Amino acid sequence: MATKAIFSGFGGQGVLMMGYSLAHSAMNKGYHVTFLPSYGAEVRGGTANCTVAIAEEEIASPVASEPDYLVAMNSPSLFTFQNKITAGGVIFLNSSIIKDHPNRPDVDICSVPCSELAEEMGNSRVANIIMMGAFIKKTGIVTAEIYLQSLESILGSKKKSAAEINRRAFSTGFDYLKN
Amino acid sequence: MAKVIFQRPKYLKENVFHYCPGCGHSIAHRLIAEVIEEMGIRGITIGVPPAGCAVLAYNYFDLDMIEAQHGRGPALATGLKRTLPDRFVFSYQGDGDLAAIGIAESFHAANRGENITVFFINNAVYGMTGGQMAPTTILEQRTTTTPAGRHKTLDGYPVKVCELLSQLPGVAYAQRCTLTSPAQVNKTKKAIRKAFQCQKDALGFSIVEILSPCPTNWKMSPIDACKWIDEVMSKEFPLDVFKDITPAAQKNTEAV
Amino acid sequence: MNKFLMSGNNIIGEAAIRAGCRFYAGYPITPQNELTEYMAEHMRNAEGGVFIQSESEVAAIHMITGAAAAGARVMTSSSSPGISLKQEGISSLAACELPSVIVNIMRGGPGLGNIRPAQGDYFQATRGGGHGDYRTIVFGPATCQELADLTMDAFDLADKYRTPVMILADGMMGQMMEPVIFKKPKPRQYSENFMLRGAGDGKSKIIRGLILDAIDMEEHNWKLARKYEVITKSEIRYETYQTDDAELVVVAYGTAARIAKGAIKRLREHNKVKAGLFRPITLWPFPETQLRSLSGKIKDFLVFEMSTGQMLEDVRLSLQGYADIGFHGRPGGAVPTPAELANVIARYYEKKD
Numbered sequence A: 001m002a003t004k005a006i007f008s009g010f011g012g013q014g015v016l017m018m019g020y021s022l023a024h025s026a027m028n029k030g031y032h033v034t035f036l037p038s039y040g041a042e043v044r045g046g047t048a049n050c051t052v053a054i055a056e057e058e059i060a061s062p063v064a065s066e067p068d069y070l071v072a073m074n075s076p077s078l079f080t081f082q083n084k085i086t087a088g089g090v091i092f093l094n095s096s097i098i099k100d101h102p103n104r105p106d107v108d109i110c111s112v113p114c115s116e117l118a119e120e121m122g123n124s125r126v127a128n129i130i131m132m133g134a135f136i137k138k139t140g141i142v143t144a145e146i147y148l149q150s151l152e153s154i155l156g157s158k159k160k161s162a163a164e165i166n167r168r169a170f171s172t173g174f175d176y177l178k179n
Numbered sequence B: 001m002a003k004v005i006f007q008r009p010k011y012l013k014e015n016v017f018h019y020c021p022g023c024g025h026s027i028a029h030r031l032i033a034e035v036i037e038e039m040g041i042r043g044i045t046i047g048v049p050p051a052g053c054a055v056l057a058y059n060y061f062d063l064d065m066i067e068a069q070h071g072r073g074p075a076l077a078t079g080l081k082r083t084l085p086d087r088f089v090f091s092y093q094g095d096g097d098l099a100a101i102g103i104a105e106s107f108h109a110a111n112r113g114e115n116i117t118v119f120f121i122n123n124a125v126y127g128m129t130g131g132q133m134a135p136t137t138i139l140e141q142r143t144t145t146t147p148a149g150r151h152k153t154l155d156g157y158p159v160k161v162c163e164l165l166s167q168l169p170g171v172a173y174a175q176r177c178t179l180t181s182p183a184q185v186n187k188t189k190k191a192i193r194k195a196f197q198c199q200k201d202a203l204g205f206s207i208v209e210i211l212s213p214c215p216t217n218w219k220m221s222p223i224d225a226c227k228w229i230d231e232v233m234s235k236e237f238p239l240d241v242f243k244d245i246t247p248a249a250q251k252n253t254e255a256v
Numbered sequence C: 001m002n003k004f005l006m007s008g009n010n011i012i013g014e015a016a017i018r019a020g021c022r023f024y025a026g027y028p029i030t031p032q033n034e035l036t037e038y039m040a041e042h043m044r045n046a047e048g049g050v051f052i053q054s055e056s057e058v059a060a061i062h063m064i065t066g067a068a069a070a071g072a073r074v075m076t077s078s079s080s081p082g083i084s085l086k087q088e089g090i091s092s093l094a095a096c097e098l099p100s101v102i103v104n105i106m107r108g109g110p111g112l113g114n115i116r117p118a119q120g121d122y123f124q125a126t127r128g129g130g131h132g133d134y135r136t137i138v139f140g141p142a143t144c145q146e147l148a149d150l151t152m153d154a155f156d157l158a159d160k161y162r163t164p165v166m167i168l169a170d171g172m173m174g175q176m177m178e179p180v181i182f183k184k185p186k187p188r189q190y191s192e193n194f195m196l197r198g199a200g201d202g203k204s205k206i207i208r209g210l211i212l213d214a215i216d217m218e219e220h221n222w223k224l225a226r227k228y229e230v231i232t233k234s235e236i237r238y239e240t241y242q243t244d245d246a247e248l249v250v251v252a253y254g255t256a257a258r259i260a261k262g263a264i265k266r267l268r269e270h271n272k273v274k275a276g277l278f279r280p281i282t283l284w285p286f287p288e289t290q291l292r293s294l295s296g297k298i299k300d301f302l303v304f305e306m307s308t309g310q311m312l313e314d315v316r317l318s319l320q321g322y323a324d325i326g327f328h329g330r331p332g333g334a335v336p337t338p339a340e341l342a343n344v345i346a347r348y349y350e351k352k353d
């Protein structure tokens, strides 16, 4: 069975990058993966989401009717997807922005103030990578090392400094979650 | 007693526009609805929305409307108008719709002097499909299909629809306006009214081109988008009346 | 080997360029815009590569016709409404026997329809689509890897038979990303004889579909028909999955076949129905005898399509009454989950018992 995750937020929050980097690192670990972005008129009005599926075997459908994980970077994302999460799944919340509480007693909630943590790092654009740190720690889908290697190969190792910032952002999120 | 000074035009439905914040389509819709209300022609007007961001215009106008395939609005409107000559018929079109895939239909409806009105929303890109080059994309402008900027020898030049169509004898009225300030909005409304008046007086084909912001695909804030129209786009596409055969206009030119 | 994670639309573009496609013309339409955009970005960097955003789909198909006549490897792409507009040109390409590749990333229809994945263009694709007596080779890929492989193969077959070849996929295939490995393209094999390069001092040539004399036209029609017969004999492709011990076989292609495979796995895991899958990869020529040969042992077939039932007719023609055929359709952009489809299959099978 495939593990499925939905990443959702405002356009510009880098949610497609989150999904893509996860899929890419899972691919590098040898898994079958699919990545399906929202497209067309859905995207108008500035929201974006994507679905990632990861499995040991061929993946039938790239769509997630009952995802295991939801990463909600803003409130509309939480409202749109919280009822789809499978029982026992995990919702990751960008608690810097989302003040509402999920209505699901049967899922694990993982709040990460990733926007604030990013501000503290002096770079608001890395909130998504901070969240990915928390996501990878909690789910263990791939190791931190594999994820970071993927991230670097996606972003290109042109700028050493950018790679360094992403590494730090990732650790910030990774360390934010207590074991 | 409180006096109402601003409200939803009578013939815009209660639905919320799906257009992006700062998009010109919303304003253009409102102006058309206002003019239809003021002229009292709601019951005898039929609209043709395009394939484009305005594809759902029938959700907003409280009018009889029929969808056209991409670019075919003027042909469809021709069929409507010839069958119902005493009705007002308008086609609402984007730049891809009118000047690329539908240039033949637009050109020939104009050339036949069809007594219809075309509202032409020029936003220099394909909005609906995600910001590709439009016929009206200006040189050097970056779009998703001109990642290095529109190149004159590889991609051709911006098409100037009003200038072109005004050459045709069938065209009664062609004006280009914009929506970047209250004064411009008022001018545009006057143009819309005049276009419908041409139709009423059976003078022939009328077109109002509206330079319209697309903040989303231009990747600008709504205010910067308006600035870009004022400072860049309207240099390429001058705001002007390109043709006007209404009696009032004729008298004016004689006087000059 | 280098593995990439790319969207179906981009994969088609990359595979085409690697296969030596050097002329692409297209017009934006969702859900295939990324392919046009990929070509805009990469075609002009390829040596001798031409990218044109045409003013319409009609123009695009005739642009590639000209380029094909001049000897380029050519491709155009669109989605359903745009493919309807290309039919005039596809008919010409078939008549004039010009190698060309046409991609249809299908969406919901008829009319403007919507931009969700659908399979409503099967008839149009497999019956020729335009006017006149012709067929096009049609591939129905089901994975991103297959998109890459079949795109390359499409160019080879187009050259081999001097005929238009269509890739028939849908919005899901176009938008979805999967890992892909690009195989090494084969060197292009073609005859220069038909190409127009200017006659020089030699004999001049014409390329034409207009053949006024009825007997000559008849002969041209039979010539095309003989070619289609050879294609039907040599180019059929299909996949079977778990059909050996199957009590019921689902027939599906493209995205629908992926979902069906998932459903079949579930059914077997839960010991519900021993189902198998027959997946045509060439939709034309349809793997008729290959499907019929299954009906020796298996008497229950269920066709699943994201349409109201189009390939269903080919399945009926193939099975010729030797087996029972059920149908499940989800037109208009609805894509069921494998679990939903598994329930449909199980219910169908129980009712039959």
Ligand SMILES: Cc1ncc(C[n+]2csc(CCOP(=O)(O)OP(=O)(O)O)c2C)c(N)n1
Pocket: B051, B052, B053, B054, B069, B070, B093, B094, B095, B096, B097, B098, B121, B123, B125, B126, B127, B128, B129, B134, C027, C028, C029, C030, C057, C081, C082, C085, C112
């Ligand atoms: C035959 C056909 N080709 C392509 C499309 C896809 N399509 C829908 S709208 C559009 C262009 C929209 O651009 P424009 O006319 O400039 O209007 P805007 O969205 O910017 O308002 C295209 C290419 C279609 N619907 N039908």
Ligand code: SF4
Pocket: A044, B018, B019, B020, B022, B023, B024, B025, B053, B123, B127, B128, B213, B214, B215, B216, B217
């Ligand atoms: S994409 Fe552009 S034209 Fe379309 S609704 Fe948004 S702003 Fe308006």
